[in-house]
Amino acid sequence: MKLELFVVLVAVTCATSKPLNKATTGKNKLLLVSFDGFRWDYDQDVETPHFDQLVVDGVKAKYITPPMLTMTSPSHFTTITGRWVEDHEVVHNMMFNTKTNLKVPHKKTLTRSEWWDNGALPLWITAQDQGLKTGSFFFPGGGANYSGQAVNQVVVEEAGHPDDNETEWRQNIDTVMSWFTEEDLDLVTLYYGEPDNVGHAKGPDHPRRIEIIEQIDRTIGYLREAISRHGLNDSLNVIITSDHGMTTVKKRPEVDEIILNKYLNLLQHASFEILDYGGFGILTPRPGQEQKVYDALSNAPNLTVYKKSEMPESFHLAKSERLPPIVVVADLGFNLNSRFIVYVNKGDHGYHNGEMDMKTIFRAFGPNFKRNFLTEPFDSIHIYPLMCKLLQIEPAPHNGSLAVTEDMLQYNGESEQTKVGQMCRSSSF
Ligand SMILES: *[C@@H]1O[C@H](CO)[C@@H](O)[C@H](O)[C@H]1NC(C)=O
Ligand SMILES: *[C@@H]1O[C@H](CO)[C@@H](O)[C@H](O)[C@H]1NC(C)=O
Ligand SMILES: *[C@@H]1O[C@H](CO)[C@@H](O)[C@H](O)[C@H]1NC(C)=O
Ligand SMILES: *[C@@H]1O[C@H](CO)[C@@H](O)[C@H](O)[C@H]1NC(C)=O
Ligand SMILES: *[C@@H]1O[C@H](CO)[C@@H](O)[C@H](O)[C@H]1NC(C)=O
Ligand SMILES: [Zn+2]
Numbered sequence: 001m002k003l004e005l006f007v008v009l010v011a012v013t014c015a016t017s018k019p020l021n022k023a024t025t026g027k028n029k030l031l032l033v034s035f036d037g038f039r040w041d042y043d044q045d046v047e048t049p050h051f052d053q054l055v056v057d058g059v060k061a062k063y064i065t066p067p068m069l070t071m072t073s074p075s076h077f078t079t080i081t082g083r084w085v086e087d088h089e090v091v092h093n094m095m096f097n098t099k100t101n102l103k104v105p106h107k108k109t110l111t112r113s114e115w116w117d118n119g120a121l122p123l124w125i126t127a128q129d130q131g132l133k134t135g136s137f138f139f140p141g142g143g144a145n146y147s148g149q150a151v152n153q154v155v156v157e158e159a160g161h162p163d164d165n166e167t168e169w170r171q172n173i174d175t176v177m178s179w180f181t182e183e184d185l186d187l188v189t190l191y192y193g194e195p196d197n198v199g200h201a202k203g204p205d206h207p208r209r210i211e212i213i214e215q216i217d218r219t220i221g222y223l224r225e226a227i228s229r230h231g232l233n234d235s236l237n238v239i240i241t242s243d244h245g246m247t248t249v250k251k252r253p254e255v256d257e258i259i260l261n262k263y264l265n266l267l268q269h270a271s272f273e274i275l276d277y278g279g280f281g282i283l284t285p286r287p288g289q290e291q292k293v294y295d296a297l298s299n300a301p302n303l304t305v306y307k308k309s310e311m312p313e314s315f316h317l318a319k320s321e322r323l324p325p326i327v328v329v330a331d332l333g334f335n336l337n338s339r340f341i342v343y344v345n346k347g348d349h350g351y352h353n354g355e356m357d358m359k360t361i362f363r364a365f366g367p368n369f370k371r372n373f374l375t376e377p378f379d380s381i382h383i384y385p386l387m388c389k390l391l392q393i394e395p396a397p398h399n400g401s402l403a404v405t406e407d408m409l410q411y412n413g414e415s416e417q418t419k420v421g422q423m424c425r426s427s428s429f
Pocket of ligand 1: 143144145
């Protein structure tokens, strides 16, 4: 056991010490793009010439696994911090306080630093602390301050902003390109609210989902054109990923929806709850009621109820202070409803991250990436050390491992066979 751990640490240390190839003098820049709710297989039943070209020109993972909980803010913040949700504490899309019953809707949380700034430093800030310049266009977490420090260039998405305006999508790419060329930013994160929006409203099997993937594909084509037009082909690395997948919500008459109040008098037994929010729910039992709440919900069909303290280790949620004591995860496709069925979504997420429908995409291209390289699936937490490596900065403490993702990189003067033994530093960290 100890020996295994040692070997892993040494391998990571070796990887960090290897020089990346550089096409030009100076460091290469990095663009991280996220298309919200892009299920891993969404490009498989649609013509996607630009995505297909990316496979030839760069790296593709078969799929990647988001952290529990498979929600927008928790997952994006794991990608940008390399920390599990229990560490970064952005445990929900909504900001809440179990004592005051405060609940702030997702879009309104985007500029509430107290929701995001919990000690885990996102990549923007770590990069800025090491002399780089960064920007965030609509990316969750980009609008907050961290220990009083803001991201250099920020555009925050406002509530009610349309998610699917293709003209605007292209303008946003132009803005980001000018940040790279005119303001010399080193790292930019760019976020799109699709295909999540269409996935929720119409369901993943609807023709409208096909159309939005075609629109995203054209946008990839536009992005590549813009990169070329701005002379960034040889100095910009690009990662395209997402935060979770999407599944079809099961409804009557196929199934009975879950109404939790049928199993537990919520008002009597819980002092706080968010239970009408997709595939999972959270609740704080009234004092002394925890076992009773747990037992009652355990009788409900088509869901799993967890005590925070007894959650599977792979969830990496148990240590969270913010998460209420009870977490409920519905079986794939079932929605939780507290008192009656308010749910209008045709598609949803928030389910177990082991479900294939919750898996999402990873693509990358640029001067430091191999070409035509297919990787095995990995956890999204490992994107963070990869980004640090690409920017040549010292990572903040994190839970990822470069050893998982470094195979996709091109190293200076090296054959694709890595010679770990010769390059090791003697100490591990
Ligand atoms: C970030 O800090 C700046 C400077 O103190 C302040 O003007 C701004 O309102 C803060 N933004 C957020 C989202 O807290
Ligand atoms: C889409 O965005 C463009 C550019 O910002 C704007 O001119 C246009 O009015 C928008 N269209 C819609 C339908 O909102
Ligand atoms: C940049 O790369 C694209 C895609 O490979 C290529 O079509 C384009 O000609 C390149 N641009 C320049 C200026 O080399
Ligand atoms: C949901 O639970 C009911 C009652 O236990 C069970 O009969 C049914 O098979 C479950 N549905 C699914 C899709 O698992
Ligand atoms: C994740 O990383 C943080 C910071 O290094 C550390 O405190 C924590 O124990 C790690 N979590 C796991 C599960 O290893
Ligand atoms: Zn999302």
